[in-house]
Amino acid sequence: MTGHDREATAASGSERDQAAPAGPTPPAGGELDGVDEALALVGPRPQGAAASYTPAEGSATRRHRAAPWPEARAVAARVGRTAPPRTRRVPLGEAVGQVLAEPLTALCDLPSFDTSAMDGWAVAGPGPWAVEDEASILAGHGDSGPLPDGTAVRIATGARVPPETTAVIRSEHGRVDTAGRQLHADREVVPGQDIRPRGQECRSGERLLPASTLVTPPVLGLAAAAGYDELVTFTRPRVEVLVLGDELLTSSLPRDGLIRDALGPMIGPWLRALGAEVLATRRLGDDAEALHRAVTTSDADLVITTGGTAAGPVDHVHPVLRKAGAELLVDQVAVRPGHPMLLARLASGRHLVGLPGNPLAAVSGLLTLAEPLLRGLAGRPAPDPYRAPVRGEVHGHPHDTRLVPFVHRDGRLEPLHYNGPAMLRGTAAADGLAVVPPGGARPGDELEVLDLPWATWSPWTPSDEAGGCFT
DSSP states (O other): OOHHHHHHHOSSSSSOOOOOOSSSOOOTTSOOOOOOOTHHHHOOOOTTHHHHOOOOOSSOOOOSSOEEHHHHHHHHHHHHHHSOOOEEEEEGGGOTTSBBSSOEEOSSOBSSSOEESSSEEEEOSSSSEEEEEEEEEOTTOOOOOOOOTTEEEEEOTTOBOOTTOOEEEEGGGEEEOTTSOEEEESSOOOTTTTEEOTTSSBOTTOEEEOTTOBOOHHHHHHHHHTTOSEEEEEOOOEEEEEEEOTTEESSSOOBTTBEEOSHHHHHHHHHHHTTOEEEEEEEEETOHHHHHHHHHHOOOSEEEEESOOSSSTTOOHHHHHHHTTOEEEEEOEEEESOTTOEEEEOTTSOEEEEEOSSHHHHHHHIIIIIHHHHHHHTTOOOOOOOEEEBSSOBOOOSSSEEEEEEEEETTEEEEBSOOSTTOOHHHHTOSEEEEEOTTOBOTTOEEEEEEOTTOOOOOOOOOGGGTOBOO
């Protein structure tokens, strides 16, 4: 048995557990989450295992002790930060979604001249003001010369204010007499009103944004206003995805022991959401030689494999890494689901993340190892960690961290059903994954939150069809 199934069935500490339920039993007729079966397989945990874990060194060999989940993420983040960064200069139109490699410094004053903040009249001196016949100042026109004292001229929003202007009177706050000769103000005129003075937003040379800022549409607008045609950004890390398993179908319904490949369609877009450039998603089946060629010849900064990380008869990732002279940095992580994930440094200096074949276990691997590594390679700063209280009891693994899909509801985390390692139904409806410490959590306990790249905070309450919440 291979691919999506093998991590659920292989012995010796692989992903064998159907996740313990995150809360009360689902209503009758719903699919049960199952119970944790891993205890009978893993065996007693050595005393002090978490404290004594260090990343593997040397050639790729299996380790008997899983990395604690926080340490595994820290290793991946450190690897990403220490990799040599690559930068490039790109036109503004191509920079959105990338990360600034240099601070954004104003190339000019903003605004670069005094401008009108409103449509109305530019006036000089006290009123009433003589209206200049047929005259008006429009945006985009040059210096019109000083405005004589006691006069008014029509002016458009964004137009350059003439020298000697006292204020701008909004159209709705002024009136011209019936003869059209004089302008009267309907309210007090304050010197400087509705004028944006030169340099109000920034002065030339002022730092507007630090390096490592994500380039969003407003950042593009600010850069353009500040005089930029191009930006220096970190190059997107290049990733290649290798999907393993002879049992995987790319179309149609499951049949004859074959199942649909859920990871091939999912992993690439997920990696793009993390800021990566996905070079290719290749399906290799259970071919050790093809896997070795792909791993040793890839030009990607990061190779992602799906499946084949356990110890079954066709789980080829570890033997291929040994043959390729790779160095295991993380080999197995004390997390459910996703226990048999790994991180290796290839002989080329590039890296490989091995994801388990079960879908939610693979998501766990993405969040644990791939996301912090890619964040470092892309120059993105780590998001500020945050915690939120959980609504109900969440069952935990005795020794390992659990990652449980949840939605935000009334300021609390609501765990979702269908959170077994082979399931995506809960994650498809989730805002993120909650980090449940060994032993579980009680109602009101605050849990660390891993947001999904596309999730937004909302009061949406999923229906039972979408995965259902524990109540």
